[in-house]
Amino acid sequence: MQSAKCKVQSVKCSLHLSFFILHFSIFILGLSACLSCARGVRAQGTDVRAFVRQTFIHGVPYEQASRFTSTDATILLEMLGNVQERASWPNVVVTLGVIGDERGVDPLIAFFSREVSGTLSSSEYSARTGVLISLGYLVNRSKNLKALTYLIDSLTPETWATRKLSWVSPYHATEAERNQQLTAMAVMGLALSGHPLAREALLLFQSRVGAQDRALVEEALRAHEVIAREGLAAYYKAAF
Amino acid sequence: MRLNRSLKIAILFCFFNAVAVGASGCGKDNPPSPSPTPSSPVPATKVHPLQVNRHVTASLDEARVDLILRDASAVLQVRDGPEDMVCPVELRRAGGVTTFTVSNGSVNSEADYRAILALPGQVKVVNQINWCGGFRANIIGCAPTPGNSLIVVRHALSEEGILWGHEFGHNRGLVHRVETTAMMHEAIGPDRRTVNEAECRAFQE
Numbered sequence: 001m002q003s004a005k006c007k008v009q010s011v012k013c014s015l016h017l018s019f020f021i022l023h024f025s026i027f028i029l030g031l032s033a034c035l036s037c038a039r040g041v042r043a044q045g046t047d048v049r050a051f052v053r054q055t056f057i058h059g060v061p062y063e064q065a066s067r068f069t070s071t072d073a074t075i076l077l078e079m080l081g082n083v084q085e086r087a088s089w090p091n092v093v094v095t096l097g098v099i100g101d102e103r104g105v106d107p108l109i110a111f112f113s114r115e116v117s118g119t120l121s122s123s124e125y126s127a128r129t130g131v132l133i134s135l136g137y138l139v140n141r142s143k144n145l146k147a148l149t150y151l152i153d154s155l156t157p158e159t160w161a162t163r164k165l166s167w168v169s170p171y172h173a174t175e176a177e178r179n180q181q182l183t184a185m186a187v188m189g190l191a192l193s194g195h196p197l198a199r200e201a202l203l204l205f206q207s208r209v210g211a212q213d214r215a216l217v218e219e220a221l222r223a224h225e226v227i228a229r230e231g232l233a234a235y236y237k238a239a240f
Numbered sequence: 241m242r243l244n245r246s247l248k249i250a251i252l253f254c255f256f257n258a259v260a261v262g263a264s265g266c267g268k269d270n271p272p273s274p275s276p277t278p279s280s281p282v283p284a285t286k287v288h289p290l291q292v293n294r295h296v297t298a299s300l301d302e303a304r305v306d307l308i309l310r311d312a313s314a315v316l317q318v319r320d321g322p323e324d325m326v327c328p329v330e331l332r333r334a335g336g337v338t339t340f341t342v343s344n345g346s347v348n349s350e351a352d353y354r355a356i357l358a359l360p361g362q363v364k365v366v367n368q369i370n371w372c373g374g375f376r377a378n379i380i381g382c383a384p385t386p387g388n389s390l391i392v393v394r395h396a397l398s399e400e401g402i403l404w405g406h407e408f409g410h411n412r413g414l415v416h417r418v419e420t421t422a423m424m425h426e427a428i429g430p431d432r433r434t435v436n437e438a439e440c441r442a443f444q445e
Binding site for chain 1: 348367372374377379380399
């Protein structure tokens with residue numbers, strides 16, 4: 001009798017144990033699936049801080065950057081003023097432009113001209129020159145005239161003398177060489193803006209540039225046409 | 241008997257569960273590739289000699305090139321975790337570092353890009369890249385997929401070998417991979433060093 005009772009208790013015990021193992025296994029399986037999915041979501045960069053702290057080999061991906069909003073622009077403006085975020089500034093600058101929040105115009109121009117002694121590091125140079133591309137993105141979305149005018153003025157060599165930039169490029173021996181590259185980047189910004197006035201400015205510029213810059217301006221006009229007609233997303237989708 | 245059967249079912253479930261956990265994902269990542277086991281034959285190391293050509297204003301000496309190529313080779317050859325494999329491929333400098341004067345040291349347009357790619361050598365080093373399939377900012381490398389030449393800018397030593405390996409991967413026909421440890425991920429990182437079996441095959445061809 002006692003032996004039979006013992007056997008029944010043992011069966012109950014084993015059943016409890018197997019149900020426990022079963023439930024534990026289901027829990028582990030679910031947990032694993034959640035972790036894997038979370039990893040995938042993070043990789044897409046939903047957090048703007050994490051996004052701009054990455055180093056994108058082929059430049060800031062426009063499509064991903066364009067998903068951020070004005071709330072994210074507020075965070076990026078804070079990062080632009082924080083020297084501890086210096087390493088992220090190149091991406092902060094570009095992403096701010098892509099978002100297209102007009103609050104970014106003055107801080108971006110101020111950042112571009114900000115006084116600094118000595119030669120810039122390659123990262124700081126990227127961040128500052130990236131402003132000219134960023135303003136193009138910003139105009140594309142907001143049609144901001146101050147940003148557009150800043151880019152159009154950048155096509156005139158005399159403008160650089162009046163702006164009196166204090167910073168030294170790590171790659172150019174003279175101020176004139178640096179300014180020539182800045183003008184080239186303003187050409188790119190105007191192309192990305194897709195704005196009708198940008199096209200006019202590029203056409204005018206084309207009539208007075210030398211052979212060295214002609215290929216750039218011709219390409220900028222082609223890009224402008226695509227961007228004005230189909231938008232930036234289509235322009236980048238067509239790229240390899 | 242009934243007791244034993246319940247236990248067996250639970251243990252079997254646990255086993256399959258463990259297998260499933262090991263292979264779980266969201267369907268985006270490629271499955272981890274197996275490394276050659278000690279019993280499988282070790283393939284000969286494929287050597288790719290690369291000639292390096294820098295813009296006259298870009299700073300890069302041969303000692304640094306050798307460091308970069310050694311690190312790029314280590315990225316391929318060393319198994320950096322369960323999702324990685326040993327890929328017997330070596331990138332080696334061919335000749336001295338030469339210089340060129342095409343463009344102003346920046347890739348500002350497709351015309352610059354094509355002119356620089358057409359120069360002698362497989363690796364071209366410039367100061368800034370602002371065109372890679374379109375006008376963009378903050379580009380550190382660009383290469384045709386497939387192709388036989390790549391363009392890079394100077395980068396942090398800890399990641400420069402990965403950068404060169406990544407761009408060389410494009411030349412070998414490889415595209416980006418979303419796996420966050422992959423060398424072919426669109427964003428570079430010191431721990432993004434893994435290659436899968438298909439990628440390794442492309443490097444070995």
